[in-house]
Amino acid sequence: MLLTRAPRGTRDILPPEAEKWRRIEEKARELCRLYRYGEIRTPLFEHTELFSRSVGEETDIVSKEMYTFEDRGKRRLTLRPESTASVVRAYLEHNLNAAPQPVKLYYIGPMFRYDRPQAGRYRQFHQFGVEAFGSQSPALDAEIIHLADQLYRQLGLPDVALEVNSVGCRRCRPPYREKLQGFFREKLESLCPDCRQRHGTNPLRILDCKEETCRSHFREVPTLGDNLCPECGSHFAALQEGLKNLNLPYRVNPFLVRGLDYYTKTVFEFISPRLGAQSSLGGGGRYDDLVEVCGGPPTPGSGFAVGLERILLALEEEGLSKEEEAPEVYVASIDAGALPRVDLLLRDLRAKKVSCERDFLGRSLKAQLKQAGRSRARLTVLLGGDEFREGKALLKDMATGEQDTVSLDSIIDAVLDNLDREV
RNA sequence: GUGGGUGUAGCUCAGUCAGGUUAGAGCGCCAGGUUGUGGCCCUGGAGGCCGUGGGUUCAAGUCCCAUCACUCACCCCA
Structure with missing residues (x-):
């Protein structure tokens, strides 16, 4: 097993x-x-x-x-x-x-x-x-x-x-079925083994056969349409x-x-x-x-x-590709001190219907960015360091690489704005 | 139920024909390339009872048998 x-x-x-x-x-x-x-x-x-x-x-x-x-x-x-x-x-x-x-x-x-x-x-x-x-x-x-x-x-x-x-x-259908059986009765010898079987049980199925020997009779066979x-x-x-x-x-x-x-x-x-x-x-x-x-x-x-x-x-x-859906936002932490705030941001973004992800394996900042890029997230928010102490966060556009400093109070609005969502 | 093809790393496959030291590659994964930043590049690492069981042999991923699985086709259907 x-x-x-x-x-x-x-x-x-x-x-x-x-x-x-x-x-x-x-x-x-x-x-x-x-x-x-x-x-x-x-x-x-x-x-x-x-x-x-x-x-x-x-x-x-x-x-x-x-x-x-x-x-x-x-x-x-x-x-x-x-x-x-x-x-x-x-x-x-x-x-x-x-x-x-x-x-x-x-x-x-x-x-x-x-x-x-x-x-x-x-x-x-x-x-x-x-x-x-x-x-x-x-x-x-x-x-x-x-x-x-x-x-x-x-x-x-x-x-x-x-x-x-x-x-x-x-x-x-029953009369046609009999007619069909009659038609093939004298030709049984030339039918494939499967069709010889079908002749008795379900003669209509003979019409489905792909064997050339059986198909050769199809030109003269009585069809359903005519009956x-x-x-x-x-x-x-x-x-x-x-x-x-x-x-x-x-x-x-x-x-x-x-x-x-x-x-x-x-x-x-x-x-x-x-x-x-x-x-x-x-x-x-x-x-x-x-x-x-x-x-x-x-x-x-x-x-x-x-x-x-x-x-x-x-x-x-047809060559239709299957692509996994990308998150809209990846939230990275510059240092562990910011992690509680990361979870709050995720909660608030999700409340606004924004799909977002964080790291759960204690990855370095560099590795987190790598994950964000790989997941094809559109935006990454970075929390931690000096900005965090000043009540600010970094908002990075993953396609262009551009990055703004945004106050934590308005980070949700800034994300929604960057995603072209209604604020 | 019948016949053909194939089983080696997460994936795609070399290695099997001519048995012989620690079983390989590419991709993927993880880490690093000095201060807190992805994609390209470089380096390193993890990961394999070579489908399973038996046999032959000093020695089997490699030869033989069986078995299981996958796959394509027949039958039939979606």
């Missing part, structure tokens, strides 16, 4: 990096305020069955990636691998179906999946997501996509690409109208099939060219049957989630 190492697939986020996280989270929150999504905070673990039922028994997430445990009361619990299921549960638990619809919610927080870690993939990772319940309108899907698009753009990732598709509903029922067809058409209306560039990817079972009609994904193998920055779609599956009244829903680690990764490729 390595006590000095975080568990596999997890990591610490230290101050300079946490700064970048805050920026992303604040942007997400700001957008949610503008688009009128309210924050919801749900537990990090839920009853195991909530996920297996909603995400789908056959999915990779449920079949091999969940952190499941039994608590002391013999309950089967699972650390959430995604958040849509939890939000649906909360929507029902608190009777939000009685509130004016649609109910629009967002969340930010950690998720857990037992995967082999690799670039942009962790066992504890973080998602920002939104969910909207109670409307079937394709305009709502378009709004969600627009919100996501704005997040990327405003964070400085203009080259993300949007792909959309429709996976139909419980009326048109949607009239309702799903017009819904998909309306979504595309909505995206055009909002001037959102997109590409219809007839092979876009998402890994969670609950999606109906709209599915979409944002791809970044700068991400390596895990090129998906975020995605989502509509889930009109999910609330019912979880034991509620028939209620349509639509949502989106994005991985914060993925955004960070993409921004890093």
Whole structure:
């Protein structure tokens, strides 16, 4: 057991990096305020069955990636691998179906999946997501996509690409599924081992395969788009109208099939060219049957989630630097006699919302100045010596090196003045 | 779950192929370069069971085996 190492697939986020996280989270929150999504905070673990039922028994997430445990009361619990299921549960638990619809919610927080870690993939990772319940309108899907698009753009990732598709509903998908199985039945020999497996369990996934042998059939394969029922067809058409209306560039990817079972009609994904193998920055779609599956009244829903680690990764490729925030003022002592006054000055500066720092290691004046310079403080106040006995202090501008003598009575005002703050 | 790459100082890495005295560099950190002043420069210092365990050998950072971790990819996803 390595006590000095975080568990596999997890990591610490230290101050300079946490700064970048805050920026992303604040942007997400700001957008949610503008688009009128309210924050919801749900537990990090839920009853195991909530996920297996909603995400789908056959999915990779449920079949091999969940952190499941039994608590002391013999309950089967699972650390959430995604958040849509939890939000649906909360929507029902608190009777939000009685509130004016649609109910629009967002969340930010950690998720857990037992995967082999690799670039942009962790066992504890973080998602920002939104969910909207109670409307079937394709305009709502378009709004969600627009919100996501704005997040990327405003964070400085203009080259993300949007792909959309429709996976139909419980009326048109089963017949299509059979049609697809029929199409591949006589070609089983030429499919990769994985796809031969998929043919039985989840034939739609074959469309996701990257093997050339499998892809070679894709030119003639019947697509979802050609097999949607009239309702799903017009819904998909309306979504595309909505995206055009909002001037959102997109590409219809007839092979876009998402890994969670609950999606109906709209599915979409944002791809970044700068991400390596895990090129998906975020995605989502509509889930009109999910609330019912979880034991509620028939209620349509639509949502989106994005991985914060993925955004960070993409921004890093962008070459965005992370800089630790500098203090505004460093207070140095010329001799130990001034130390009590140093602490009072720090207290008073902080009361005026000025960030300031002092030495705690008994450093020499020279070393204190060195620290001040290294921390990139804008100003340094020096207390001690003859000036201190005369009720004065030295105020030094670290950029120019210029230094004034200021009376201790007016030192706060002088600092504020030099920082261009209101006195 | 499968495959490849990598583990030497806080960080980035030499040294491993041809085993052989006290294991190195740059950056970072700490101190000093005479009165009470940072950045540049100079000098000095601290800091390493060479990932861990076993084996081969007179001798292992170096060769062999195992194991753990990190990393990239597959699967899948965020």
